[in-house]
Amino acid sequence: MASNVMTRPATKKLKNNKPKPHETKPSPNHMDFNRITDEQFLEAADVIKLEPEISMLLRTPYRELIVQIPVRMDDGHLELFHGYRVQHNGVRGPYKGGLRFHPEVDLNEVRSLAALMSWKTAIVDVPFGGAKGGVTCDPSKMSRQELQGLTRGLTSKIDMALGVYRDIPAPDMNTNAQVMAWIMDEYGKKHGYTPAIVTGKPVNLGGSEGREEATGRGTMIIAREACKANGMQFKGATVAIQGFGNVGSWSAKLFAEEGATIVAVSDIKGGIHNPKGFDMPALLKHVKETGSVVDFKGSKPIANDELLLLDVDLLVPAALGGVINRDNAELVRAKMVIEAANSPITPRADELLRIRGVQVVPDILVNAGGVTVSYFEWVQNLQQFHWDLRTVNSELERRMIKAWRAVYAAQQERRVPLRIAAYCVALTKLAEATRQRY
Numbered sequence: 001m002a003s004n005v006m007t008r009p010a011t012k013k014l015k016n017n018k019p020k021p022h023e024t025k026p027s028p029n030h031m032d033f034n035r036i037t038d039e040q041f042l043e044a045a046d047v048i049k050l051e052p053e054i055s056m057l058l059r060t061p062y063r064e065l066i067v068q069i070p071v072r073m074d075d076g077h078l079e080l081f082h083g084y085r086v087q088h089n090g091v092r093g094p095y096k097g098g099l100r101f102h103p104e105v106d107l108n109e110v111r112s113l114a115a116l117m118s119w120k121t122a123i124v125d126v127p128f129g130g131a132k133g134g135v136t137c138d139p140s141k142m143s144r145q146e147l148q149g150l151t152r153g154l155t156s157k158i159d160m161a162l163g164v165y166r167d168i169p170a171p172d173m174n175t176n177a178q179v180m181a182w183i184m185d186e187y188g189k190k191h192g193y194t195p196a197i198v199t200g201k202p203v204n205l206g207g208s209e210g211r212e213e214a215t216g217r218g219t220m221i222i223a224r225e226a227c228k229a230n231g232m233q234f235k236g237a238t239v240a241i242q243g244f245g246n247v248g249s250w251s252a253k254l255f256a257e258e259g260a261t262i263v264a265v266s267d268i269k270g271g272i273h274n275p276k277g278f279d280m281p282a283l284l285k286h287v288k289e290t291g292s293v294v295d296f297k298g299s300k301p302i303a304n305d306e307l308l309l310l311d312v313d314l315l316v317p318a319a320l321g322g323v324i325n326r327d328n329a330e331l332v333r334a335k336m337v338i339e340a341a342n343s344p345i346t347p348r349a350d351e352l353l354r355i356r357g358v359q360v361v362p363d364i365l366v367n368a369g370g371v372t373v374s375y376f377e378w379v380q381n382l383q384q385f386h387w388d389l390r391t392v393n394s395e396l397e398r399r400m401i402k403a404w405r406a407v408y409a410a411q412q413e414r415r416v417p418l419r420i421a422a423y424c425v426a427l428t429k430l431a432e433a434t435r436q437r438y
């Protein structure tokens with residue numbers, strides 16, 4: 001389980017033992033992610049001239065659950081957690097999206113992330129809707145036993161909204177294959193063996209080959225295609241990656257394997273820089289042994305904020321949302337920003353980057369490889385058939401390239417930024433399905 005949890009600097013520690021009001025407005029230290037994604041939605045809705053009725057339906061979540069999860073902690077006291085599941089849109093298929101364990105999880109953030117899932121599944125054209133969930137907690141301060149109790153508690157509390165053809169959770173920030181195994185096990189107690197209820201499981205328990213690396217692989221494929229389209233060489237391109245969790249570390253490995261030069265990476269403990277590029281296998285070994293990128297031989301330390309401002313070809317934010325904002329957007333020197341994290345750039349920063357000609361490749365396209373392989377996992381579970389890694393990776397590659405081409409074509413046709421083009425592709429598909437249903 002993650003030993004570190006990144007937090008936004010200004011955020012105070014939350015006390016889980018106090019019942020928390022479930023504001024639909026974010027608390028003062030939180031970013032208003034729902035407003036951010038809603039603004040992006042409206043911009044694209046305007047471009048495709050979406051009729052107000054459809055716009056209203058697509059902007060509104062279908063169902064929002066807030067649940068109380070009491071957990072008996074190791075020291076004997078009862079701690080009260082709050083869990084969320086937002087099902088945003090299901091016109092194209094069952095609700096689908098991850099579960100996040102983080103101190104800053106709140107309804108507003110989950111709502112925004114659920115909407116992003118609806119757009120993502122439409123862009124990569126998998127027959128799913130969008131959902132997201134999470135628990136406000138600090139997993140770095142919890143034992144394995146406590147996390148298991150929390151996961152089982154959440155599963156049973158949202159059980160009535162889940163289903164193989166209704167809503168299928170997956171990993172997200174600070175949740176992993178082990179957490180998914182507990183969900184499958186808990187759900188199975190009531191409903192019998194149901195591997196397709198959750199994706200991102202351990203391969204041994206019905207998980208898919210290639211699921212763990214899928215978001216990183218998708219990120220690499222889209223970055224490579226974006227370079228091609230912009231007349232840049234991917235081989236030899238210099239890359240800075242912020243965040244070294246599942247998405248950041250797999251991206252680093254796969255970018256390097258495809259010939260890019262990773263010059264800076266960071267995690268919660270700090271960052272490292274080497275203008276000549278890291279020996280990636282050695283760095284991954286170092287992280288495995290020490291738990292952090294910090295102190296890797298031959299590298300210089302670099303602060304997380306400085307990493308974002310390096311003069312590189314590709315900047316890959318792969319951690320929290322809102323890291324590129326009005327305070328630092330004008331100082332970003334990368335040629336292209338590849339949004340591996342969800343909402344790493346605020347709308348104001350997006351605008352500033354746009355003015356300065358920094359190309360932004362948007363989250364709903366870049367990180368959609370995860371849910372794409374989740375779809376493969378679900379299909380394999382339903383068919384009780386196991387695909388090999390080559391099949392998974394080549395099918396992922398095919399779908400990501402197709403998605404890139406659709407978004408790029410929309411950008412060329414409509415002369416809008418890539419983010420808005422991606423929204424246009426998603427909203428067009430969702431609008432069509434909505435019209436056919438109502």
Ligand code: GLU
Nearest residue numbers: 097098170172370371374
């Ligand atoms: N949590 C991941 C995402 O944000 C994966 C979701 C899934 O596989 O359902 O895209």
